[in-house]
Amino acid sequence: MKIFTYSEEETKILGKIIGSFIKSQGIKVLALYGEMGAGKTAFTKGIASSFGIQEKDIMSSSFVIVSNYEDKNFYHIDLYRLENIEREDIDFWEYFESGTCVIEWAEKLTELPDNSLKIQIDIVNDQTRVFTLEVKDV
Ligand SMILES: Nc1ncnc2c1ncn2[C@@H]1O[C@H](COP(=O)(O)OP(=O)(O)O)[C@@H](O)[C@H]1O
Ligand SMILES: [Mg+2]
Known part of the structure; x- marks a missing residue:
């Protein structure tokens, strides 16, 4: 399925819609793929808002691998700076079982649980994303 957005704001709205959808379907892992600047963080902000988390609380720095919003059962995982050594140390499956996980740079993971939603974000032009x-495995 392909969906186009024509601004960052629209991407956040799409995130909010998808956030409600995954809640209703019991989908716990959302794997995001796409290059730098594609809109993964903007989309994550929209998803987070449907979990009662404010946009400003979602970091785009990529320096933190796992941001934990435990009171909301929501984890924002950004694997951009993940090194092999950390991959062995961090038990991602524990997060997957603990709450809803949105993963940026999911290409760095070799395995995902069943019933994950995979979303590839591609840049079409300045303001357009697909x-x-x-x-x-649903
Ligand atoms: N349709 C769109 N959706 C999302 N971001 C867009 C869109 N059009 C332009 N942009 C811009 O692209 C950038 C996306 O940044 P970000 O969400 O941090 O990407 P990523 O996390 O994938 O590196 C922002 O500067 C945003 O304003
Ligand atoms: Mg990002």
């Missing part, structure tokens, strides 16, 4: 959705 989202390709794929539900794994």
Whole structure:
């Protein structure tokens, strides 16, 4: 399935809609793929808002691998700076089982749980992005 957005604001709105959808479907892992500047963080802000988390609380720095919003059962995972050594140390499956996880740079993971929603974000032009959705093993 392909969905186009024509501004950052629209991407956040799409995130909010997808956030409500995954809640209603019991989908716990959302894997985001796409290059730097594609809109992964903007989209995550929209998803987070449907979990009662404010946009400003979602970091885009990529320096923190796991941001934990435990009171909301929401984890924002950004693997951009993940090194092999950390991959062995961090038990991602523990997060997957603890709450809803949105993962930026999901290409760095070798395995995802069943019933994950995979979303590829591609840059079409300055303001346009195309989202390709794929539900794994439902
Ligand atoms: N349709 C769009 N959706 C999302 N971001 C967009 C869009 N059009 C332009 N942008 C810009 O692209 C950038 C996306 O940044 P960000 O969400 O941090 O990307 P990523 O996390 O994938 O590196 C922002 O500067 C945003 O304003
Ligand atoms: Mg980002």
